[in-house]
Amino acid sequence: MAKQKIKLSKEKETLLVPLYCKACECEKEKPIIKDEKAKEIIERVEYNFTELDVPNKTCVTLNIRANKLDEYVNQYIISHKNPTIIHLGCGLDNRYGRIKDKNINFYDLDYQEVIELKKNFYQENENYHFISSSVTDLDWINEVGEKPNVLIVAEGLFMYIAEEELKKLFNTLQEQWLNAHLIFDAYSKYTVKNIDKHASIRKTGAEIKWGIDDPQEIEDWNDNIKLVEEWYFTDYQQTEKLSPLYKLAFKAAGLFKMAKKAHRILYYEFKENEVEGNDST
Numbered sequence: 001m002a003k004q005k006i007k008l009s010k011e012k013e014t015l016l017v018p019l020y021c022k023a024c025e026c027e028k029e030k031p032i033i034k035d036e037k038a039k040e041i042i043e044r045v046e047y048n049f050t051e052l053d054v055p056n057k058t059c060v061t062l063n064i065r066a067n068k069l070d071e072y073v074n075q076y077i078i079s080h081k082n083p084t085i086i087h088l089g090c091g092l093d094n095r096y097g098r099i100k101d102k103n104i105n106f107y108d109l110d111y112q113e114v115i116e117l118k119k120n121f122y123q124e125n126e127n128y129h130f131i132s133s134s135v136t137d138l139d140w141i142n143e144v145g146e147k148p149n150v151l152i153v154a155e156g157l158f159m160y161i162a163e164e165e166l167k168k169l170f171n172t173l174q175e176q177w178l179n180a181h182l183i184f185d186a187y188s189k190y191t192v193k194n195i196d197k198h199a200s201i202r203k204t205g206a207e208i209k210w211g212i213d214d215p216q217e218i219e220d221w222n223d224n225i226k227l228v229e230e231w232y233f234t235d236y237q238q239t240e241k242l243s244p245l246y247k248l249a250f251k252a253a254g255l256f257k258m259a260k261k262a263h264r265i266l267y268y269e270f271k272e273n274e275v276e277g278n279d280s281t
């Protein structure tokens with residue numbers, strides 16, 4: 001069968017990095033994440049992955065990121081009735097395939113070009129839906145509509161979006177789904193400044209626009225968005241899956257705030273808007 005040609009560039013092309021990392025992980029005896037779909041896709045596309053020059057360190061981090069986000073999603077599904085998961089900037093990732101309970105509403109959103117490519121490898125069903133849109137064209141929100149318990153996950157996405165656009169997005173999401181949870185990974189400002197040194201980002205030509213040092217700053221964007229957790233990759237518990245070198249590197253990085261904050265996962269909850277003048281004290 002002819003291989004699927006990949007003609008993506010910039011931030012769209014970056015989806016090949018986590019895909020490649022997951023595919024490589026399949027070969028390991030103790031994988032951080034097991035996802036045969038990534039391997040299958042890599043074998044079915046025409047693309048020179050060696051040109052991405054993905055550092056091993058990046059693969060470890062991105063696989064831990066995907067694994068931790070899967071854990072959050074599974075946990076949310078267990079603890080909420082009739083949940084809806086919205087997966088922003090989904091790329092060719094197989095999160096719906098990996099979650100334990102598929103009998104929920106699940107939306108994968110990315111640019112039209114990416115969703116068209118995704119359709120070669122995945123099929124929608126009555127629970128699993130694709131949305132072709134930029135995340136910043138807010139009309140996509142109507143495609144999901146009113147839902148009671150919503151978890152929004154964005155993996156490797158918000159660093160490509162300018163802060164003003166993110167503020168607008170977060171405020172609109174909070175207004176639409178008053179009790180939703182929002183989880184994403186974020187770079188520190190230092191990482192953003194130095195990211196042009198990263199080989200894979202350089203190859204794709206993607207522009208990194210956003211980073212944050214203090215995650216509580218987002219609470220100032222909207223009084224009804226509250227930080228729940230800042231999770232560091234150095235908090236990863238299954239260290240038996242790491243090589244001795246990475247175990248040591250993680251331990252060392254865990255001692256330095258700047259190193260821990262370079263790239264981490266942030267978890268927020270939305271609160272219902274407080275009614276003005278409803279002060280019972």
Ligand SMILES: C[S@@+](CC[C@H](N)C(=O)[O-])C[C@H]1O[C@@H](n2cnc3c(N)ncnc32)[C@H](O)[C@@H]1O
Nearest residue numbers: 012014015018089090091093110134135155156
């Ligand atoms: C680094 S990849 C991550 C893909 C996927 N989340 C994963 O971990 O495998 C970034 C993804 O974000 C998508 N993306 C970037 N900017 C976007 C935007 N404004 N709207 C929708 N998707 C966007 C890209 O097309 C790409 O699929």
